[in-house]
Amino acid sequence: MPALASARYGKDNVRVYKVQKDEATGVQTVTEMTVCALLEGAIETSYTEADNSVVVATDSIKNTIYVKAKEHPVNPPELYASFLGQHFIDRYAHILVANIKVTVHRWTRMVIDGVPHQHSFFRDGEEKRTVEARVTREGIALKSGISGLTVLKSTGSAFHGFVRDEYTTLAETWDRILSTDVDSTWQWKLFPTLAAVQDGVERFDAAWEAARNITMKTFANDESASVQNTMYKMCEQILAAVPETEVIGYSLPNKHYFEVDLSWHKGLKNTGKDAEVYAPQSGPNGLIICEVSRS
Numbered sequence: 385m386p387a388l389a390s391a392r393y394g395k396d397n398v399r400v401y402k403v404q405k406d407e408a409t410g411v412q413t414v415t416e417m418t419v420c421a422l423l424e425g426a427i428e429t430s431y432t433e434a435d436n437s438v439v440v441a442t443d444s445i446k447n448t449i450y451v452k453a454k455e456h457p458v459n460p461p462e463l464y465a466s467f468l469g470q471h472f473i474d475r476y477a478h479i480l481v482a483n484i485k486v487t488v489h490r491w492t493r494m495v496i497d498g499v500p501h502q503h504s505f506f507r508d509g510e511e512k513r514t515v516e517a518r519v520t521r522e523g524i525a526l527k528s529g530i531s532g533l534t535v536l537k538s539t540g541s542a543f544h545g546f547v548r549d550e551y552t553t554l555a556e557t558w559d560r561i562l563s564t565d566v567d568s569t570w571q572w573k574l575f576p577t578l579a580a581v582q583d584g585v586e587r588f589d590a591a592w593e594a595a596r597n598i599t600m601k602t603f604a605n606d607e608s609a610s611v612q613n614t615m616y617k618m619c620e621q622i623l624a625a626v627p628e629t630e631v632i633g634y635s636l637p638n639k640h641y642f643e644v645d646l647s648w649h650k651g652l653k654n655t656g657k658d659a660e661v662y663a664p665q666s667g668p669n670g671l672i673i674c675e676v677s678r679s
């Protein structure tokens with residue numbers, strides 16, 4: 385006898401733009417985000433018995449995303465995600481969980497002739513700020529993050545001492561290129577209420593800045609023994625810098641740059657200490673993942 389083991393539904397890829405206009409100065413500030421809202425609760429019969437009376441239409445969920453963006457601040461995204469999720473469990477008695485994901489796209493203010501422009505912006509990279517909220521009547525669980533922050537260092541990275549056996553072809557190296565697309569998350573202690581999220585709301589921007597700075601500073605300055613060890617050092621520092629976090633996570637692809645032997649052409653030296661021209665690889669790539677919590 386089959387049984388519905390789990391179910392959630394809602395609207396994904398809802399693109400939202402909000403402008404804030406300071407009438408006194410003429411300065412405008414913009415936020416663009418992509419929102420996903422998925423609901424859980426007493427919705428089984430919609431799957432098993434074609435009972436749509438328990439279904440808040442995904443079209444209505446999309447409408448709610450826009451309305452809540454109008455009614456509430458969209459910054460920081462942790463606050464907007466909490467308002468939105470809280471709405472669904474307050475408004476519908478049979479909805480037990482609202483899963484909200486907000487992805488914020490970069491619009492950085494232009495500086496023209498040394499002066500910040502009042503209303504013009506540019507996309508300075510595909511890095512995103514993210515938040516995942518799981519809102520229930522027990523509280524609001526928030527996981528904030530950064531994704532798509534592409535970084536590279538041209539030296540200061542080694543990898544040696546790994547298992548050597550009949551499957552190994554990789555040479556040990558004491559100097560290699562290290563490049564990755566940073567995906568980092570920090571899970572907050574459970575907020576018991578929406579008011580607890582609102583109280584001290586500046587913690588969210590401060591944590592994002594700390595995580596981003598720690599990631600870049602550690603990436604740049606660490607004499608890396610491996611991706612594993614460098615990411616662990618990042619996690620340790622974020623736990624120390626943001627006391628309200630419980631778990632720090634990283635998922636880092638190791639984007640390989642291979643040396644190219646050019647000795648076939650007039651004896652050109654382009655390997656080892658003479659390496660200058662490399663072949664960036666699009667795949668396969670390593671993928672190194674960890675989560676670090678307080679002991």
Ligand SMILES: O=c1[nH]c(=O)c2[nH]c(=O)[nH]c2[nH]1
Pocket residue numbers: 543554609610611612638670672
């Ligand atoms: O930092 C690294 N960690 C690995 O686990 C690994 N494996 C590999 O082939 N290269 C690397 N680099």
